[in-house]
Amino acid sequence: MSDLLVRGGTVVTVDPGFRVVADGAVAVRDGLVVWVGPAAESGAWVGPGTEVLDVRGGAILPGINDSHVHAAMLGAYWPQLWMDSMAAGGGLPTPRELETEAERRGAIERAQDVLLSYGITSCTEPGLGPGADGQHGGACGAAVLDTYVSLAREGALRVRVSALRLFGELDGPSTLEAVAAGLSSEDPAAGCDPRWFNILGLKIFADGIPPMRNAYMSEPYPGDGGGRGELLTEGGEAGLRAMILAGHRAGGQVAVHATGDRAIDIVVDAFAEAMAADGRDDAGHYVIHGDCASPCTLERMAQHGIGLNAQPVIQQATAGMLAAALGDERAAQAFAFGTARAAGVPLRLSSDAPVVAPDWRASIAAAATRADPAQRLTVAEGIKAYTIDAAHQDGAADWKGSIEPGKVADLCILSTDPFAIPPTDLPAADITYTLVDGTVAFKAV
Ligand SMILES: [Zn+2]
Structure with a gap:
């Protein structure tokens, strides 16, 4: 019965x-x-x-798992979305300021209403912590993390949340000192039901994004100014590697925003080295965005079980900007979802809301209709990337992500x-x- x-x-x-x-x-x-x-x-x-x-x-369908969505920030901006506002010629829209506990709860409640209306039952908050306190109305700050913990302890969350901790700035610099100090602090989610709120590990920003010409590349950007972009981490490559190693040694997952081919190479190298050093090769580390990952890097990611978390709607919306920054030929090689899938990279799709709406239907449609047939994903692959594959990213594929007894x-x-x-x-x-x-x-x- x-x-x-x-x-x-x-x-x-x-x-x-x-x-x-x-x-x-x-x-x-x-x-x-x-x-x-x-x-x-x-x-x-x-x-x-x-x-x-x-x-x-x-x-x-199984409940949708948007594996990269800044939910509280979505709640702070909603119904405004970054891409819409920028396309209309404005800059970023203005968020609500989340200064009080009631305002933080209000933003999370609003975000949960939005996510549930899209069929989303699980999400990943990719970066909450003190480094972001002064950004986006405080929507990714340390107090929001505390609000999530309170809601989880009260049994008041309606969407399952996995979180990554951020000890630097959102889309900005970080220091090894702050990361090391943060990692040695107590797990704020201790005592929460991990099926509702769970801290999975560490978020690091390696570089910027190609359309802004601040993604870290192996070859210079074409045209005037040139340059190869640079890493955001203090101490450059050595600093980034040390942060990844510290995150790995702390026992959790490490997820790194990396978009330039050189930045991605360094991150993948550091992941592989950290895993080889202690044999913890099921750490679940992954690259976020991964725009310009080379075929050879994707092969190495597959070999080491390093995931890729990608956003097809952003790819679609920024294709023109990417071509303007990199030239047509290099731009055409970016976002190689088909190559990643063929290589066997654990591939998860997500929205990165509030950059765009948390609409997985649009995301799968974008991936399934890519101009280059070699880089298309099927609708079935898209659904997997938003359900069981995302559950794997959460280390939770044994209890969610598919419709199966138990x-x-x-x-x-x-x-x-x-x-x-x-x-x-x-x-x-x-x-x-x-x-x-x-x-x-x-x-x-
Ligand atoms: Zn993001």
């Missing part, structure tokens, strides 16, 4: 065989999936106490079967329900 039976759509399980069950059903008990199969065979799971949720013709009943219900429409139509498919822990957390009106 089950508490809840969700039926009336195609179940996309994202299990190891990527089983898709037409006219399927999912039985839930105590917040966990207990059975998945054809609706016609679900009778044994339905009793007098079973609630039946008929989703009427759509698709039942896993949490986090579900995203789409109005349309994503495999029955062209990828260009995916963004128009509605999210009708979002379930977290077997409970409806969002319902379209």
